[in-house]
Amino acid sequence: MKAVVQRVLEASVTVDGQRVSEMGPGLLVLLGVGKGDTDADLAWAKALYERACEALRKRGLTVGTGIFGADMKVALVNDGPVTILLESPPKPGAPAA
Numbered sequence: 229m230k231a232v233v234q235r236v237l238e239a240s241v242t243v244d245g246q247r248v249s250e251m252g253p254g255l256l257v258l259l260g261v262g263k264g265d266t267d268a269d270l271a272w273a274k275a276l277y278e279r280a281c282e283a284l285r286k287r288g289l290t291v292g293t294g295i296f297g298a299d300m301k302v303a304l305v306n307d308g309p310v311t312i313l314l315e316s317p318p319k320p321g322a323p324a325a
Contacts, residue, residue, distance in 0.1 A: 229259065229260065229261050229276065229280070229315070229316045230259070230260040230313075230314065230315045230316075231257055231258065231259050231260070231313075231314040231315075232257070232258040232311065232312070232313055232314075233255055233256070233257050233311070233312040233313075233314065234255070234256045234258075234304065234306055234310060234311050234312075235254075235255055235256075235306065235307045235308055235310035236251070236253065236254065236255070236256045236304045236305055236306055236307055237252075237253050237305040237306070237307045238250070238251065238252055238253070238304065238305050239251050239256045239302065239303065239304035239305070240302070240303050240304075241292075241293075241294040241300050241301070241302055242300070242301040242303070243294060243295050243298045243299070243300050243301075244298075248293075248294055248295060248300075249292035249293060249294060250292070251290075251292055253307065254290075256304055257284075258302065259277060259280055259281075261273040261276050261277050270297070274296050274297070277296055278296075281293060
């Protein structure tokens with residue numbers, strides 16, 4: 229799983245011309261689930277993504293989402309040079325993402 233964390237003044241996600249999520253100032257987390265995380269099983273990848281979102285909610289964070297697997301357009305205004313890249317190691321024997 230890969231994540232990009234950015235401090236933003238505002239951000240939004242659009243799918244098929246419709247804005248599906250937006251936020252004001254805060255941290256934006258872009259989360260990606262690759263083949264190495266899930267053995268390429270789409271249902272498992274979606275479940276892993278949903279568990280990650282729920283874990284953030286349980287920590288008291290507000291979590292807005294796009295639509296899993298959709299072609300999403302993300303617009304954002306960065307707030308300072310704060311960008312953090314996170315990557316978990318792939319499962320042993322899994323193909324590279």
